[in-house]
Amino acid sequence: xxxxxGSNVSRGFESRPxxxxxxRLDRRYVLPVIGLHLIxxxxxxxxxxxVWAPLGxxxxxLALSALRLLAWPPVAVSTDxxxxxxxxxxxxxxxxxxxxxxxxxxxxxxxxxxRPTTGETLVVMLPRVGERAKTxxxxxxxxxxxxxxxRRYDPDTxxx
Numbered sequence: 001x002x003x004x005x006g007s008n009v010s011r012g013f014e015s016r017p018x019x020x021x022x023x024r025l026d027r028r029y030v031l032p033v034i035g036l037h038l039i040x041x042x043x044x045x046x047x048x049x050x051v052w053a054p055l056g057x058x059x060x061x062l063a064l065s066a067l068r069l070l071a072w073p074p075v076a077v078s079t080d081x082x083x084x085x086x087x088x089x090x091x092x093x094x095x096x097x098x099x100x101x102x103x104x105x106x107x108x109x110x111x112x113x114x115r116p117t118t119g120e121t122l123v124v125m126l127p128r129v130g131e132r133a134k135t136x137x138x139x140x141x142x143x144x145x146x147x148x149x150x151r152r153y154d155p156d157t158x159x160x
Contacts, residue, residue: 021139022088023077026130030073037066076128079139081146084114086124097122099147107137114140 041062048055075088083098097116106113110133112124124140126133 020078020080022075023079023129023132023136024073025076025128027073028130029128030069034066034069037062037069041066077124077136079136079143081143084122084124084140084143086122095122099144102144102147105140105144112137112140 041059044055044058044062048059076086078085078088081099083096083101085094085096087094097114101116101118102114103117104113104115106115110126112126114122114124116122124136126136129136
């Protein structure tokens with residue numbers, strides 16, 4: 001089958017999945033929110049004990065919410081075949097750009113600058129994704145190459 005279709009039939013699946021990639025918020029940004037949830041749960045527990053017992057439901061909800069945030073931090077950046085999205089369901093705003101609309105990409109230390117054809121610059125703060133920052137940069141370069149149909153960006157040696 002490879003002889004008929006070419007030598008790199010399965011290349012895309014070996015290098016990285018072609019589906020949606022979520023890069024979650026690093027734990028150091030999530031832990032303060034978890035702490036606030038647990039403080040609120042403690043206050044609600046004290047009030048439930050002394051004032052009104054049904055507040056125990058609020059205690060359980062706050063504790064479950066803290067556990068959910070610990071297990072699955074919010075999505076900071078998503079990439080797919082269509083484009084790049086900053087922010088997830090829990091963020092204030094969603095910013096997205098299609099790969100075909102990207103004019104240039106620069107990588108400067110802790111920031112990835114994505115410049116669309118419209119002129120403004122989209123800044124991706126790499127420390128927000130923690131240890132997966134290098135994977136995100138490589139993913140952006142590879143998806144741009146795939147969307148444009150050529151190898152303009154070298155994912156193995158992104159500019160610093």
